[in-house]
Amino acid sequence: MSGEGSDNxxxxxxxxxxxxxGLIMAAGAAYLMYLGIATNNFLYxxxxxxxxxxxxxxxxxxxxxxxxxxxxxxxxTVIKCDKCGFSxxxxxRRGDYIFKELGKCxxxxxxxxxxxxxxxxxxxxxxx
Ligand SMILES: [Zn+2]
Numbered sequence: 001m002s003g004e005g006s007d008n009x010x011x012x013x014x015x016x017x018x019x020x021x022g023l024i025m026a027a028g029a030a031y032l033m034y035l036g037i038a039t040n041n042f043l044y045x046x047x048x049x050x051x052x053x054x055x056x057x058x059x060x061x062x063x064x065x066x067x068x069x070x071x072x073x074x075x076x077t078v079i080k081c082d083k084c085g086f087s088x089x090x091x092x093r094r095g096d097y098i099f100k101e102l103g104k105c106x107x108x109x110x111x112x113x114x115x116x117x118x119x120x121x122x123x124x125x126x127x128x
Contacts (some may be wrong), residue, residue: 004020026056028051031048032051032054035048073115073119074119074121075091075092076091076092077114078116081106081112083110086107098116
């Protein structure tokens with residue numbers, strides 16, 4: 001046993017695998033439909049048709065980029081001071097990370113730090 005092949009890009013590989021599986025299933029679906037027509041068995045035709053539509057939708061999903069990646073997101077940073085309880089929310093800036101010290105607190109001589117970072121999804125760009 002060797003751990004070869006882990007360097008390959010999984011997204012590209014899985015897409016090729018999905019296409020190959022899709023083609024095999026499409027061939028199976030076509031064969032089912034052919035069988036149904038040849039033997040006059042309506043059930044085979046329905047099964048073949050269902051499998052075929054399933055395969056085409058599967059391939060469509062694989063060919064499109066993931067929609068969640070295209071959603072605009074707002075990243076927010078929560079700043080807090082433990083000494084006086086000061087807390088502030090501002091937009092995320094490059095280099096922000098949780099527990100990063102930001103220097104002197106605005107309200108007291110304590111040290112302000114980043115308490116948490118979170119994202120808000122925007123409902124922009126609605127279609128239809
Ligand atoms: Zn403070």
